[in-house]
Amino acid sequence: MNKVVLYIALMSLSIGAFAQNKFELNIEVIDAKTNTFLESAEVIIEPCQCGGVTNAKGIFEIELVEDDYKITVAYIGYRTEQRNIRLDRDRFIRVEVNEETEELEEIVLSAKSLMESIESPQMGALYINTLVMKKLPAVAGEYDILKSMTMLSGITNSGEISNGLSVRGGTLDQNLLLFEYAPVFNATHLFGLFSVFTPEAVSSVNLYRANIPSRYGGRSTSVLDLRVANPFVEKPQIKGSLGIVSSHLSVQTPLIANKLYLGAHSRVGFTDFLLPLFSKRLQNSKANFYDATIKLQYLAGVNDQISLTAFRTNDFYQLDLISKIDNINSDINQYDFSTSNYSLNWTHSFSDDAYLKTIAVNSLYNPKTIFPDNASDNEVVYSSSIGYHALHNEYNKTVSDRFKYYIGQQSILYDLEPGTLAPGSSLSVTGVQLANEKALLVSPYANMEFAFSDKLRTSIGMRFNRFELDADDFESNATDELELNTTYYGAEPRLGISWNLSDDSSIKMSFARLHQYLQNIYNSTTPLPTSRWKLSDAIIKPQSSNSYGLGYYKSLRDGEVDFSIEAYYRNSANNLTYKPGTDFFLEPRIQNEIIQADGKAYGVELNLAKTQGKVNGWVNYTYSRSFLKSFAEKLGDRVNNNKWYASDFDRPHILNATLNLEGDIYNTWSFNATYQSGRPYTVANSIVDIQDLTVPIFIERNNSRLRPYYRFDFSWKVKYGKKVNRRWVGDWTFTIYNITGRKNPFNLYYEQRQANLNTEVFLDSPLGSYELAVLNSPILALTYNFVFD
Structure with missing residues (x-):
């Protein structure tokens, strides 16, 4: 020592x-x-x-x-x-x-963004100004963090209804999403149309996707870190909005002057009347949701701050029958899922350049699928849960302008209930409870940032993982002694290097190794909120990845315009895919239905942004590819005959453009345009007739593509200046989402051919393929926002 x-x-x-x-x-x-x-x-x-x-x-x-x-x-x-x-x-x-109390009239360049693009060795990071994102047009007029992020380079999803983000070709569960240090396993409301975060509750949005800081771990592609706004106000302040789909209210107030502050944010949504407008298939659907965030901030002294944050979300929706259970006569499915997160943060400062953070987190995600019985009042309920309990300590020290470091440790206890089927009063359905899973992940880490000169900076980090699965929960299902004693170790080096070519330009290189011990298992286009989660065991090994990056960054016109180009390559192992014809529902030995695959992803991202002035915005283009290759030994288990195939998130070309026009202090107009290559899907290689039933035969996977996705959006904000002696300020926002009403395909399905309707395949058979479009018309919305202080 x-x-x-x-x-x-x-x-x-x-x-x-x-x-x-x-x-x-x-x-x-x-x-x-x-x-x-x-x-x-x-x-x-x-x-x-x-x-x-x-x-x-x-x-x-x-x-x-x-x-x-x-x-x-x-x-x-x-x-x-x-x-x-x-x-x-x-x-x-x-x-x-x-x-x-009002939004800035000009977009102020984030200092973090400036550092990221020119000097800092941190590469591939996006530090997002929430004031900028609020200007973008959104579905039904509701500003949405996740939807807005798809306008940035390298970020996409599986369509209009997507339960998360795909970053640089990764799956949705390979992106770690944190909200005030606590994980969020389902980040969307209303089938993926909105994120679960009340807009006014979020103060910062940071996305890491290259040399991810060593304080983060647990996912194999990226980290999205959102923080709750600190409620430091001198007097009570109320903000809110009234909209067609949802309304929200935020209150910030001091409880004890200069000591204790409260921030409370909530949102509710009722959309039963709106769903049929999206699709005829939603005529009998119902949906409502709410989310709430409460933060208490206590200034214990000059050197101590303590905050307690509670976050709660709940969704309920009803659809025509999608899945069913034998012996239950039901024509609808109901879904009920909730998140309950709590985080306690204590920051103690030893001096101006040294402080210690201690964070405790408790998180519970609880999804349910309900099968109402038409013949009685009974309901059969399928439920599961993810418990997450963590303790995180980190010491930060700035030695000088050229050298700083942090060291810490994170301990996470996972407690999973994979599935329970409660038959209620039904005598014809047998109750099922799958074996619980528990595991402990302990991860010490360290990181140092050092400037060798005015031009050369480096960031070196290391994270070490010890993952241990609790064997007791698997004794009833274990097939051998190995499965009862599963422990994995993993070293995760992180490296970033920046070389300043001049005061306004630099090049960077990065490397990061990551491991993932918790994965989402599904065999659809996008995971449902009720999709099953699984911890790594002796059969399902932890996912791992190596990411490499190279970038050039340039600031133009005295910092008014930013340009960057980044290239990346990622190879990964033990990605999860499924055997052909797999059904995961209540499967006790789900390990036997999973195939692990190698993966590779690569691409180039170009960004040009004008960040200041009355006319501002950005344009970006991404070329990217994402592939998987299984290595199953049995012929029937092989996917695509163990050859490389496009992953579900392989979109070679993505082009986004955003333009903001500020005409005067009262009017602001914003325009969005996006183009994406069609998502891969699987075309049947042939058909066979079995007992008068036409059945498609699938040999290759993701061997074709849906039509390209493109969309144009518009918003107009009318803001009223605050009058003397008036404490109420309001503005109106009018939005049109999908101006052209394009029927962007979300998925393709097979059914008996409809009369007089040509389809792309099987023209001479009774079986046809049909596209499903979710938002097939322009969505108009009018929202009133207000501030009272």
């Missing part, structure tokens, strides 16, 4: 040798009204095109050469502040920022 301390001390002295003829600049950012420090406030410094974010005590430190500098400080929900200084000595500057 003494050697480690001596090494760090010597490194600090050697780093100091670089700082000749430089001065220390300390910038403290505080709330002008409450005098509380603001963590993660964004700092931009010109003309050096450098910057960063404040630490847990609201301070940002940097060493710069003697010169004149312009400092810009931005924080979500606050007015942007600027300072001009002459740095000719060590200086300390306090910047007081005031709360902003």
Whole structure:
């Protein structure tokens, strides 16, 4: 230990040798009204095109050469502040920022984004300004985080109704989604049309997809980290919206002045009348949902902050019969699923440049499928659950402007109930309870960021995993002694290197190795909220991936325009796919129905964004491919005869464009355009007649593509200025989603041919293929947003 301390001390002295003829600049950012420090406030410094974010005590430190500098400080929900200084000595500057009750009239470039694109060794990260995303047109006028993110490069989904995001060709469950440190296993409402996050509750959205920081683990492709807004206000403030599909309300208020604050956000939606407009197949459907987020923030002293966050969502919807159970006469399915998350965060600052975070998380996801019996009042219920309990400790230290590090450990206890069938009062249905699964994942980690010079920076991280499955729950199903004792170890190195070609351009390289021990199992286009989850065991081995990246970044016109190009390659092992003809429902030995496959994904992403001014927006193009190859030994278990085939999320071409026009202080117009290659699907290779029934035969998988997907959207926001002595401010937002009414195909299915209707295959047979389009007409919406303070 003494050697480690001596090494760090010597490194600090050697780093100091670089700082000749430089001065220390300390910038403290505080709330002008409450005098509380603001963590993660964004700092931009010109003309050096450098910057960063404040630490847990609201301070940002940097060493710069003697010169004149312009400092810009931005924080979500606050007015942007600027300072001009002459740095000719060590200086300390306090910047007081005031709360902003209305959206910024211009898009302010995020300091994180600037650092990411020019100087930081972090590659492949997207730090998303929620004020920018709120300007985008959305389904039924409801701003949506996940839908908005599909307008960014390398991010897509499986269609209009998708239960998550696919990042760079990965599956939905390969993306870890965290909301205030707690995982979210089902992130959508209403069949995937909306995300489960109340818009006003979210303060930051960070997506990592290359050299993912070592504090994150558990998924093999990417991490989406969302944080809840801190409720620091001097007086009560109410925000909300009234819409056709849903309405939300947010309240922030101090409970004890300068000590205890409360933020509460909720949303409800009732769409029974709206579903038939989307599709004739939804005539008998019903749906409603709600979500709620509550955050308590306590300032225990100068050096301590404690926050407690609760998050709850619930969905209920009813559809015509999709799946059935023998001996139950039912013509509908009902789905009821909920998430209950709690997170406790304590941050203790030892000094301006060192702090410790301790985070405790408890999460429960509980989906149900209900089969009402037409002949009685009885209901047969199929349910499952995922319990997640975690403790996370992390120590952060900034030694100097050139060297900082963090070390920590995360322990996660998984508790899965894969499936229980409760027959109720039915005597003709036998109850079933699948064996529970429990596992402990312990992951110590460390990361250091070091600047060798003004041009060369590197980030080196390591995460080590020990995963142990609880054998007791598997004794009744085990086939051999090996399955009763399953322990996996995994090392996950992370590396990022940046080389500044000039003050406004750089190149970067990255590498990351990742492991995944929890996977979603399904055999449809997109997983349902009730799809089964499975922990790794002796048969289903952990997924793993190696990701490589190379990128070039350029800031143009004094930071007004950003350009980047990134190339990536990812090879992976033990991806999950299913045997032909598999049915996972209540399958006790689901391991025998799963095939693990190798995978590879690669692509190039080009981004051009204008981030300031009355006319702003971005355009991006992605070329990407994603493939799988099984390695089953039995001929009947092989997928595509063990040859490479396109994965479900293989979309070679994606083009997105967004334009925002701010005519004056009252009117803002936004336009979206997106084009995507059609998603792969499987065409039957032949048909056979079995007892007067025509049956398609499938040999190859994903051997064709749906028609390309494209969509145009529009929104118009009319904002009213706040009048003297008036505490109420409102605005109207009018949106048109899918202006052209294009019937973008979501899936293709087979059934008996309809009269006088040509189809793409089997023209001479009674069997036809038909496309299913979910949103096949323009969706108009009018939403009223208000603020009361």
